[in-house]
Amino acid sequence: MSDYKEYLSEREQIDRMFEIGYSIENVQENLSGALVMFEKIGSETETLHIKTADARKYFSNLLLQQRQNV
Amino acid sequence: MADLRTNLAGIESPNPFWLASAPPTNSGYQVQRAFEAGWGGAVWKTLGDPILNVSSRFAAVSFNGQRVAGFNNIELITDRPLEVNLQEIYETKKRFPNHTVVVSLMVEPQQEKWHEIVKRVEEVGVDGLELNFGCPHGMAERGMGSASGQVPELVEKQTYWVKEAAQTPVIVKLTPNITDITVTAESAARGGADAISMINTINSLAGVDLDSWNTIPHVGGKGAHGGYCGPAVRPIALNMVGECARSPRINVPISGMGGISNWQNAVEFMLMGASNVQVCTAAMHHGFRIVEDMIDGLNNYLDEKGISSVQDIIGKSVPKYSDWGNLDLNYKIVARINNDVCINCNKCHIACEDTSHQCIDMLKDDHGNSYLEVREEDCVGCNLCSIVCPVDGAIDMVEVGSEHPPMTWNDRQAAIGSLQNPSADPIK
Numbered sequence: 001m002s003d004y005k006e007y008l009s010e011r012e013q014i015d016r017m018f019e020i021g022y023s024i025e026n027v028q029e030n031l032s033g034a035l036v037m038f039e040k041i042g043s044e045t046e047t048l049h050i051k052t053a054d055a056r057k058y059f060s061n062l063l064l065q066q067r068q069n070v
Numbered sequence: 071m072a073d074l075r076t077n078l079a080g081i082e083s084p085n086p087f088w089l090a091s092a093p094p095t096n097s098g099y100q101v102q103r104a105f106e107a108g109w110g111g112a113v114w115k116t117l118g119d120p121i122l123n124v125s126s127r128f129a130a131v132s133f134n135g136q137r138v139a140g141f142n143n144i145e146l147i148t149d150r151p152l153e154v155n156l157q158e159i160y161e162t163k164k165r166f167p168n169h170t171v172v173v174s175l176m177v178e179p180q181q182e183k184w185h186e187i188v189k190r191v192e193e194v195g196v197d198g199l200e201l202n203f204g205c206p207h208g209m210a211e212r213g214m215g216s217a218s219g220q221v222p223e224l225v226e227k228q229t230y231w232v233k234e235a236a237q238t239p240v241i242v243k244l245t246p247n248i249t250d251i252t253v254t255a256e257s258a259a260r261g262g263a264d265a266i267s268m269i270n271t272i273n274s275l276a277g278v279d280l281d282s283w284n285t286i287p288h289v290g291g292k293g294a295h296g297g298y299c300g301p302a303v304r305p306i307a308l309n310m311v312g313e314c315a316r317s318p319r320i321n322v323p324i325s326g327m328g329g330i331s332n333w334q335n336a337v338e339f340m341l342m343g344a345s346n347v348q349v350c351t352a353a354m355h356h357g358f359r360i361v362e363d364m365i366d367g368l369n370n371y372l373d374e375k376g377i378s379s380v381q382d383i384i385g386k387s388v389p390k391y392s393d394w395g396n397l398d399l400n401y402k403i404v405a406r407i408n409n410d411v412c413i414n415c416n417k418c419h420i421a422c423e424d425t426s427h428q429c430i431d432m433l434k435d436d437h438g439n440s441y442l443e444v445r446e447e448d449c450v451g452c453n454l455c456s457i458v459c460p461v462d463g464a465i466d467m468v469e470v471g472s473e474h475p476p477m478t479w480n481d482r483q484a485a486i487g488s489l490q491n492p493s494a495d496p497i498k
Contacts, residue, residue, distance in 0.1 A: 003448060026489050060482040063482075064481060064485050067488065
């Protein structure tokens with residue numbers, strides 16, 4: 001898969017989490033990318049392993065937006 | 071016609087172009103010739119205890135047909151008695167009262183030595199002093215030049231000693247042979263420097279002869295490191311000027327130098343914070359009369375921009391120079407190839423495919439003609455294709471709008487950090 005297609009796939013997963021009411025609760029960065037933990041009241045925590053640089057930028061933008069909306 | 075007069079820490083000059091302290095300013099004959107050609111000022115070749123030189127002294131690095139892309143020298147400070155220099159400085163200043171004569175000084179790091187030379191030089195009527203804490207070869211082995219300039223405490227202390235005796239403005243010339251030039255710049259300011267100048271030359275060996283295995287240059291089969299200057303060092307110098315100009319802890323004006331060869335280079339240095347510029351290698355390569363083009367070019371540039379005084383451009387690019395962490399991660403440019411201009415040399419494809427991000431495709435149209443196309447979604451905007459392209463206008467780097475507002479690395483890390491430590495989050 002090209003980097004771009006992988007980014008689109010990861011972006012779709014991130015968007016899906018927000019669409020169903022999750023928000024970013026924690027981010028752990030390591031050699032493999034970023035583990036983004038999503039939380040929703042009354043639901044179990046979900047974790048996405050985001051690998052591409054563009055998707056890591058993308059969730060960061062959404063995190064900033066999330067903070068602004070608090 | 072724009073006003074080209076400059077004022078560096080009280081040292082006035084008819085234009086921003088000074089000859090740097092170096093072989094071109096070795097004697098009254100040379101400095102007077104330079105003033106006749108139009109140079110606004112000159113920093114007299116460093117005075118101190120007269121030295122002994124070796125032969126040979128210079129070497130140059132040519133690159134792909136460009137001669138003197140870089141220049142290396144192992145010449146030391148003046149080899150003439152102080153009295154001879156002072157007499158010629160006096161005569162030069164008398165003949166050219168409106169031109170600027172600053173004198174470069176270097177003595178051992180002892181208070182009385184600095185006091186003595188400062189008093190004797192100022193007696194003949196100079197406009198300012200420049201302390202040579204930068205010369206990297208020969209004198210450094212004796213504890214002077216860059217050996218002094220690499221020790222912040224010595225920079226501060228010697229500057230202070232000079233200021234105890236000096237009546238004219240004191241410029242401290244800094245060595246680039248140091249990890250962070252702002253440290254020694256701050257030391258100079260703390261010592262009372264009225265201005266700083268940079269950069270002196272960079273430790274270098276110009277080459278090795280493949281047949282004799284001698285160094286270039288060599289002195290009877292033996293070599294020693296020299297000081298590197300000329301166009302090749304300009305980006306290093308420009309960064310150091312910019313770093314000092316944007317430092318909130320350095321509040322003295324800067325005289326910029328390092329590879330300045332034309333008026334465009336001079337404007338770059340002034341935009342990045344230099345109050346004036348000093349030139350050496352370009353004058354050694356092309357002669358003093360290059361200053362005519364520099365003056366004309368600067369004048370035309372200012373006129374075209376509608377700027378009445380050259381002083382109005384000083385530091386205008388400094389607010390645009392920052393740390394990497396303050397750059398916008400969402401800003402994006404991509405390459406676009408103009409196929410009506412492109413000559414299909416494929417250099418961009420090869421560069422991108424071999425050494426960058428593999429986003430330039432070699433395609434054929436319906437008639438079987440080859441053409442190149444950028445897959446913009448995979449292009450990271452690195453600029454490499456446009457850098458290696460031999461045809462002006464064949465590749466444009468085009469800004470692509472972002473769906474998000476600007477976000478810096480520092481913004482991002484603060485946001486992620488706030489998740490781990492919500493109490494530190496100013497928004498929450």
